[in-house]
Amino acid sequence: MKIHGLQKMTLLDFPGRVACTVFFGGCDMRCPFCHNAELLDGSAPPVMDEEELLAFLKKRQGLLDGVAITGGEPLLQKDLPQLIFRIRELGYPVKLDTNGTHPDRLDALLRSGAVEYVAMDIKNSPERYSETAGIPGIDLAPVRESVALLMNGKTTYEFRTTVVKELHDDNSFYRIGEWIRGAEHYYLQKFTDRDTVPFGGLHAPEERQMRRWADIVRPMVHTVGLRGVE
Ligand code: SF4
16 A cells, blocks of 8 residues: 555544554545645655555554544545454554545454544534535535534544634524534634645635634534644
8 A cells, every 4th residue: 555644743633542643645625724735646756665664653652642644535545444344453453534425444454443533523513515615516425424424423423624714604603503413513713824725815714704604613522622733
């Protein structure tokens, strides 16, 4: 398997763990605020292969205690379960980031017990999903199925939304709250602009707006948190 990026240590990507983050190329969404746009079409040169990643992880045993897998959309990699199995053989718990478009693959991973934690994006209300995911006429059925799998499963998970001033409004959070009512953890992550973001002219919301939007969801979800806010 081709690995398209490796952050050698992070305290942010895998809650409660000192982890590294592994990036896979390719994604079936085109979010206008994406931070990893160079990875989306899968054509970026890989930085290492699977064996090199496993050799790195072997050297870091005792220093790291988790591996976060992200993208792009990592579930597009058909050999991902085998790689996760090998990472776990080295003693590392695995966290998976996903946009929820491959519930069949997610289900197989959840059933195997191979991942300790899943972070799934909820891009917006159903009404504004297409605009926020950059896919006109998006079919939300797979995303809805992934939400249900996580909420009905045993694996620890979070839902999260990258919040962009131009893409979100009060209704976004009423509708997201209704959609994931009863979920364990939900985070609003403040958008930050970068040179690599595919669309210019997007902005982070003000922090008081983020707090207000968190308050909208709070009655519907067990814990609601903010990221990127003081
Ligand atoms: S789902 Fe994630 S990786 Fe894919 S385009 Fe959206 S933000 Fe980027």
